Amino acid sequence: MSALSRVASRSVVLAQTNIDTDQIIPARFLSTTERKGLGKHAFHDWRWLADGAPNPSFAFNREDNAGREILLAGRNFGCGSSREHAPWALRDLGLRAVVSSEIADIFRNNALKNGLLPVILDEAIVQRLMQRPDDTLEIDVASRTLRTPAGESFAFPLDSFSRTCLLEGVDELGYLLARRDEIQRHESAHHKEQIHAR
Amino acid sequence: MTTNRPKTLYDKLWDAHVVVPETDDAPAVLYIDLHLIHEVTSPQAFAELDARGIRPARPDRTKATMDHSTPTLPAGPDGRLPYASAASEKQVDTLARNCAAHGIELFDLASDQRGIVHVIAPELGLTQPGMTIVCGDSHTSTHGAFGALAFGIGTSEVGHVLATQCLLQRKAKTMSITVDGALAPGVGAKDVILHIIGVIGVNGGTGHVIEYRGSTIRAMDMEQRMTLCNMSIEAGARAGMVAPDDTTFAWLAQAPRAPKGAEFEAAKAGWAALATDEGASFDVEVRIDAADIRPTLTWGTHPGTAIAIDAPIPAANDAAARKALDYMAFNAGHSLEHTKVDVVFVGSCTNGRLRDMREVADVLRGRTIASSVRMLVVPGSEQVKREAEAEGIHEVVRAAGAEWREPGCSMCIAMNGDLVAPGQLAVSTSNRNFEGRQGPGSRTLLASPLTAAWAAVNGRVGDPRELFDARKEVA
Numbered sequence: 001m002s003a004l005s006r007v008a009s010r011s012v013v014l015a016q017t018n019i020d021t022d023q024i025i026p027a028r029f030l031s032t033t034e035r036k037g038l039g040k041h042a043f044h045d046w047r048w049l050a051d052g053a054p055n056p057s058f059a060f061n062r063e064d065n066a067g068r069e070i071l072l073a074g075r076n077f078g079c080g081s082s083r084e085h086a087p088w089a090l091r092d093l094g095l096r097a098v099v100s101s102e103i104a105d106i107f108r109n110n111a112l113k114n115g116l117l118p119v120i121l122d123e124a125i126v127q128r129l130m131q132r133p134d135d136t137l138e139i140d141v142a143s144r145t146l147r148t149p150a151g152e153s154f155a156f157p158l159d160s161f162s163r164t165c166l167l168e169g170v171d172e173l174g175y176l177l178a179r180r181d182e183i184q185r186h187e188s189a190h191h192k193e194q195i196h197a198r
Numbered sequence: 199m200t201t202n203r204p205k206t207l208y209d210k211l212w213d214a215h216v217v218v219p220e221t222d223d224a225p226a227v228l229y230i231d232l233h234l235i236h237e238v239t240s241p242q243a244f245a246e247l248d249a250r251g252i253r254p255a256r257p258d259r260t261k262a263t264m265d266h267s268t269p270t271l272p273a274g275p276d277g278r279l280p281y282a283s284a285a286s287e288k289q290v291d292t293l294a295r296n297c298a299a300h301g302i303e304l305f306d307l308a309s310d311q312r313g314i315v316h317v318i319a320p321e322l323g324l325t326q327p328g329m330t331i332v333c334g335d336s337h338t339s340t341h342g343a344f345g346a347l348a349f350g351i352g353t354s355e356v357g358h359v360l361a362t363q364c365l366l367q368r369k370a371k372t373m374s375i376t377v378d379g380a381l382a383p384g385v386g387a388k389d390v391i392l393h394i395i396g397v398i399g400v401n402g403g404t405g406h407v408i409e410y411r412g413s414t415i416r417a418m419d420m421e422q423r424m425t426l427c428n429m430s431i432e433a434g435a436r437a438g439m440v441a442p443d444d445t446t447f448a449w450l451a452q453a454p455r456a457p458k459g460a461e462f463e464a465a466k467a468g469w470a471a472l473a474t475d476e477g478a479s480f481d482v483e484v485r486i487d488a489a490d491i492r493p494t495l496t497w498g499t500h501p502g503t504a505i506a507i508d509a510p511i512p513a514a515n516d517a518a519a520r521k522a523l524d525y526m527a528f529n530a531g532h533s534l535e536h537t538k539v540d541v542v543f544v545g546s547c548t549n550g551r552l553r554d555m556r557e558v559a560d561v562l563r564g565r566t567i568a569s570s571v572r573m574l575v576v577p578g579s580e581q582v583k584r585e586a587e588a589e590g591i592h593e594v595v596r597a598a599g600a601e602w603r604e605p606g607c608s609m610c611i612a613m614n615g616d617l618v619a620p621g622q623l624a625v626s627t628s629n630r631n632f633e634g635r636q637g638p639g640s641r642t643l644l645a646s647p648l649t650a651a652w653a654a655v656n657g658r659v660g661d662p663r664e665l666f667d668a669r670k671e672v673a
């Protein structure tokens with residue numbers, strides 16, 4: 001995982017609440033054995049019209065939104081399935097942070113593992129930010145704050161473990177592998193049996 | 199923390215599986231007893247492990263099956279299965295290759311124990327009380343019906359479990375949902391969980407593990423409890439669970455992979471001790487009266503839009519609700535009753551078990567489905583299919599004019615070519631009604647198997663309680 005310490009960008013707004021993972025990446029695009037290349041299918045059914053032409057009213061199709069790395073989303077973003085394809089698709093689309101007043105558990109976990117920063121702020125603040133998508137917001141991982149050009153600063157929750165992982169670009173697998181001895185001790189004390197032999 | 203503090207079922211499972219306790223700085227390392235994998239969310243995890251030269255730590259604790267991308271139509275005259283795409287077939291082949299290379303037991307397309315991952319593990323008795331169970335699939339919560347701590351994980355975490363048999367986890371908050379009283383005839387577990395999600399909301403369980411309690415839950419059989427726990431994730435909860443009891447033990451006593459003889463008796467004593475202690479407290483407590491639960495369906499584009507069949511669709515009070523009404527082409531103030539239906543889907547890990555097949559057959563027996571309706575009945579596993587066919591259910595389904603398919607996820611996720619066409623309205627026993635979930639432009643009403651089958655007969659949404667009134671008259 002590549003390290004992430006700071007995101008500074010204008011935002012794309014999807015104000016709708018409860019944007020589920022089937023919208024972020026519809027199931028029919030999950031028939032892949034790769035992590036890459038899902039960006040073109042991100043929000044597919046909102047982004048592309050039935051004839052394959054871009055839907056001009058969809059935020060990600062607006063030219064001035066190109067290259068923006070922050071998504072401002074309605075409450076309960078990422079609900080639904082556990083598909084990690086959702087954060088893969090958003091990263092592939094160029095996003096580095098999702099700001100919402102609520103982000104579904106599994107999506108949040110998956111996002112953190114893929115260098116996509118989930119930023120949870122009060123609903124009223126998110127609503128205000130949504131009014132000014134052309135402001136360049138600065139999100140700083142180390143201090144866990146989001147700053148606006150007007151000088152406001154909002155703290156967001158991020159546990160120190162995830163913070164370290166993001167800042168150092170290390171992944172959780174390395175951390176787990178380093179605890180192999182403890183795992184083996186626990187296993188031989190409590191879970192030694194080969195389970196469910198045929 | 200004193201050791202004799204009363205504990206919840208969740209506390210007990212958590213404590214028994216902590217390898218390294220959580221601190222402010224780091225989550226706990228949690229041991230995983232059973233890891234289930236399928237073709238869609240595992241290939242990238244194996245690729246990552248292979249790239250790092252890591253072998254699975256405990257291949258015996260991972261079990262694999264193929265369900266999401268697999269066709270539900272039999273092989274054609276050329277012997278080839280009608281895969282939706284070459285990519286789907288490649289996913290299935292990739293799983294088989296990965297399992298062979300890493301010594302993981304696979305219930306493949308030739309196995310008579312194959313099926314939807316959350317249907318087969320309980321059937322086999324792989325799912326047992328007191329276990330931690332994970333799968334790269336959000337409906338892993340199903341296994342909580344046995345008093346297991348079971349939850350969905352992402353593909354990176356599939357890799358973590360393969361490599362270390364552990365996961366990094368923070369302890370969740372607890373929520374008890376107590377349902378008391380008798381359910382009316384025609385009202386089932388699916389109505390209970392839809393009602394609950396309607397009450398607490400699509401994000402009402404976020405950050406929590408739910409324990410379902412109360413006399414209504416105790417009276418449910420294992421299949422109903424699985425339906426209930428299955429949809430915990432639809433309320434945003436990490437997991438849902440029911441404390442094991444005699445109903446649970448009776449199921450396990452006949453499950454092939456559960457312990458046998460003296461081992462079973464010993465295990466049972468341990469399982470019985472898992473129940474939440476008297477006096478244990480939950481972070482949130484919700485009470486539901488079973489008498490308030492009517493046949494329940496969803497009107498919108500997430501499962502939290504559940505309403506009783508005869509209740510009016512609520513007025514849209516925000517942009518999301520307006521968009522949902524617009525997508526579904528419904529009007530606020532109308533009830534769902536009498537809504538014209540194009541497709542009926544019975545199946546999925548929510549309602550693809552034998553009990554569900556029987557309920558549907560009871561409605562269809564001696565009746566035919568409306569000529570305007572296409573109905574698919576998809577058993578959740580080979581075992582469900584076998585047992586249903588032994589009872590002649592497939593013939594009842596076919597005689598009524600519906601299709602009886604091979605086991606798999608099918609129209610629940612619409613990855614395998616089983617699709618609802620754009621604009622069509624489906625009544626489905628599955629668990630998600632998101633925009634396009636059953637195919638681009640598809641519109642879904644989530645409902646119980648009884649409500650679904652009755653809608654197929656009438657060509658319109660109808661109240662399944664009518665069936666029971668009519669039966670009384672006949673008797």
Ligand code: SF4
Binds near residue numbers: 610
């Ligand atoms: S039946 Fe549906 S919800 Fe269940 S595992 Fe398959 S796709 Fe997921």
